[in-house]
Amino acid sequence: MNFEQLQIFGAYIAKDYSKDIFKLLLDYQSISSSEAASRLGLHIKTVQEFFEAMTSANILMKIEVYEKKRPYFRYRLKQDFITLNLDLNELVSKNNNNNSQNLKIRERKNSSLLFNIGRHGKYLSSLGIMIGKGRDRKEKKVNLTENQGKFLYKLPFPDAEPKSVEDIMRDTDINDNFKQEILNIVEYLIENNAIDVFR
Numbered sequence: 001m002n003f004e005q006l007q008i009f010g011a012y013i014a015k016d017y018s019k020d021i022f023k024l025l026l027d028y029q030s031i032s033s034s035e036a037a038s039r040l041g042l043h044i045k046t047v048q049e050f051f052e053a054m055t056s057a058n059i060l061m062k063i064e065v066y067e068k069k070r071p072y073f074r075y076r077l078k079q080d081f082i083t084l085n086l087d088l089n090e091l092v093s094k095n096n097n098n099n100s101q102n103l104k105i106r107e108r109k110n111s112s113l114l115f116n117i118g119r120h121g122k123y124l125s126s127l128g129i130m131i132g133k134g135r136d137r138k139e140k141k142v143n144l145t146e147n148q149g150k151f152l153y154k155l156p157f158p159d160a161e162p163k164s165v166e167d168i169m170r171d172t173d174i175n176d177n178f179k180q181e182i183l184n185i186v187e188y189l190i191e192n193n194a195i196d197v198f199r
Helices: 003-013 018-027 033-040 044-056 094-102 146-153 165-171 176-191
Strands: 060-067 070-077 104-107 113-117 124-131 138-143 195-198
Touching (some): 018 044, 033 044, 044 070, 124 146, 146 176, 165 176
Antiparallel strands (some): 104 195, 113 124, 124 138
């Protein structure tokens, strides 16, 4: 089950009627939305949405049948024992990480980045990005880890030669184990148009 399927499963298993629907699915070889709705006193749309969600989460099988030449769907459990396994590493695209690590970056001119130096110097404790225009401008503040602070302290200025993420990490003695942490803040700055990117 991937992350999106687990989200769907979690949202619908939390419904107060989910247990009753699953009991019906265990009792019946297959059941339609209208049969389940009438049996449980639920609105048919409620049951249809539940069945469709569980089908997309790969818990139910959807079978098209015909009655008097009119098609409708019946649902059955794919299995009566559900185990949930979620590999959170799937959330991280290795291809994107490799590409991001080779990007050359520098601070964007007039980017409205606000840096706050840490108490001991040599690294940043937080950064702010000004969002909006004129009097509606607001500061969006982000607290940094020590490694992110060290990395951004060495971010090339707008008029300097851009450097790769990998080179800046090397210059600041940041262990490769913290690569994902660094790439996360780099992606955040790219999303907020705060740095120039050279591929």
